[in-house]
Amino acid sequence: MPRNFRYAAISGSIALTATLAGCSSLTPTSAETSGDLVVRVQGMPPATDKPGLALFKKQVADFEKAHPGIKVKGSNTVFDPLTFSAKLSGGNVEDVIKVPLTEPQRLIRQKQVQPITGQLKEWEHFKEFNPQVLQQLTDDGGDVYGVPQNPYAQGLVYNRELFEQAGLDPDKPPATWEEVRSAAERISEKTGKAGFVHESKDNQGGWQLTMLSYAFGGELQKQENGKYTATLTGEPTKKALRLLKDMRWKDDSLGRTLLVNQNDVIKQFAAGQVGMFMGSPGTYRLAKMQFGMENTDAFGAAPMPQSGGDATLTGGDIYMVPKSADKKHAAAAVEWLTFAYAKPQYSTEIAAAQAKALSADPKSAVGVPTLPVFGQKRQTEINAAIKPYVNVKLDHFKPYIGGLATLELKPEPPYQAQKLYTALDPVVQAVLTKRDADIDSLLAAAEKDVNAQLAADQK
Structure with a gap:
């Protein structure tokens, strides 16, 4: 069925399907030895993403200020289908993992991730999530297992x-x-x-x-x-x-x-x-930031061409809590998911502040289209809030924005x-x-x- 679509701010990281090598440490930190609870989270942008990394560090500082006794340790580990299952089975992963939309249903069926519905529902805007973006993160009983970030359509x-x-x-x-x-x-x-x-x-x-x-x-x-x-x-x-x-x-x-x-x-x-x-339009940011595209005015995006399907593949980054996280770390992990990913995609104030911070860097890309995580009314309000800081030529995304509404958004094969x-x-x-x-x-x-x-x- 047709889907409504508008542009939104791009935050610190973009969904990558490439199997890049990541690094993280699961050894005790000074914070742990001093008594603080340390929650290890994937999703930290690489050093090459200076505006994204600066935003992530600010989020960590703000979170720790709002949650005394909890420290966040970021990891830039990137999903690798060749090694991920073994690491997850062995418990050698962080307390928050970042996976593509191909993975949640398998992880849910194999009981390798934890439901977060109860704690997530404590957030007053939980019911306003776009049901479509939660579909692949939900089991047959209605439990939700993750929070999406920057969902996209190819x-x-x-x-x-x-x-x-x-x-x-x-x-x-x-x-x-x-x-x-x-x-x-x-x-x-x-x-x-x-x-x-x-x-x-x-x-x-x-x-x-x-x-x-x-x-x-x-x-x-x-x-x-x-x-x-x-x-x-x-x-x-x-x-x-x-x-x-x-x-x-x-x-x-x-x-x-x-x-x-x-x-x-x-x-x-x-x-x-x-x-x-x-x-997806998000490749604009990779072309500009990671690969030094100088002539960004040449970038154009259109909806997926069709020859009988009237459909396009949708995906995105999904943040989940693995089974290996104990009760205290899991609770802190969900607090982080809500703070770092749910609230910024809902709050006009946070979205505007993040857009302003990102736009200060000449390599940033604010306003690149993504799919709405919440309802269309909220997305329209988000768009208005970030408009002063949009630094991409939205005219070059017009074909994409205008044509996508006529297409069915289909997830990747679920299992x-x-x-x-x-x-x-x-x-x-x-x-x-x-x-x-x-x-x-x-x-x-x-x-x-x-x-x-x-x-x-x-x-």
Whole structure:
């Protein structure tokens, strides 16, 4: 169904799907040895994100002032699907963990995280959460297990300058995948740059194939009798891969660097080497801050082009409390979640203060669109509060904001999505690197492999 959408302030960190290496210490601190309760929290921005890190440190100081006897120790550990499960099972994680939207349902089913409903309901605005953003964080009994931050919907990111050089109208980006194909070929011919780039490794090939399949009307997973199975061989998914195959081998519009992850693509885009890729508006901030994009006026964002699906993939950062946290640390963790993530996304005063602080840094990006965490009325009030500090060209996001309202927002496959993505990465890579890749047989083999794993997980 159509969803209402408006822009919101971007706070200290952006959802990253890349499997970056993180670091944190779980050893006792001086605060612990002196008697203070130390709660260890993921979500601390890296040193390269100076405005975000400064905001995080201020939040910590404000929280500790409001909660005497509790100290917060930040960690910039980033979710890695290859190591996360082992660390979580071994209890070698912080008291607050940050995971993508692929993970909550699995963690809830496996009882590896704690429900936080009771304590979260003590906050007077709990009932105003957007039900959609809590859906993937809730069990069958209605218990909530996390707090979302910066939920997003995937779209088409494009270089407005390359569009102009290719004779395309940057204010009218492609609305269908045939139009994307045509535009990519033209950009490649006229500019010598990659017209379109599709991520293909580190589980991101499967992730992007999922969103492309949604746009063609596909589903990658179904549930029957309480069991999940992969459905990777549907015709929409095959059509999506045939499109990529044609763009690669007939049009030659995908460039020369084919085995890439999100960071690789954004880095190339920031350097003006890519015409289009699938991403959220939040990649603006990564292109500017992390990869030094100087010509940020070239950044454009559009809703996900459609070819029969009228849907786009949604995601975001989710903060949860692991089972390993004891009662005292869990209670302090929920206090932090409410203070650091729920309240700033609801309070106009806090949102304005954070936007003002971030806008003081020339590398910041205030006003980049995200999905509303609360109701539309509250989001409109937030938008008005941050308006004086918005430092991005909202006109360049107009196609995205205007077109997204007509699309169904679909979550990632709810159970063990990373296993689907792992199986689909080689499929995408084969299509991009082998002219004679057999799409049908590749998908059939991947589906068989994933379903064997899902069956074993759900015994």
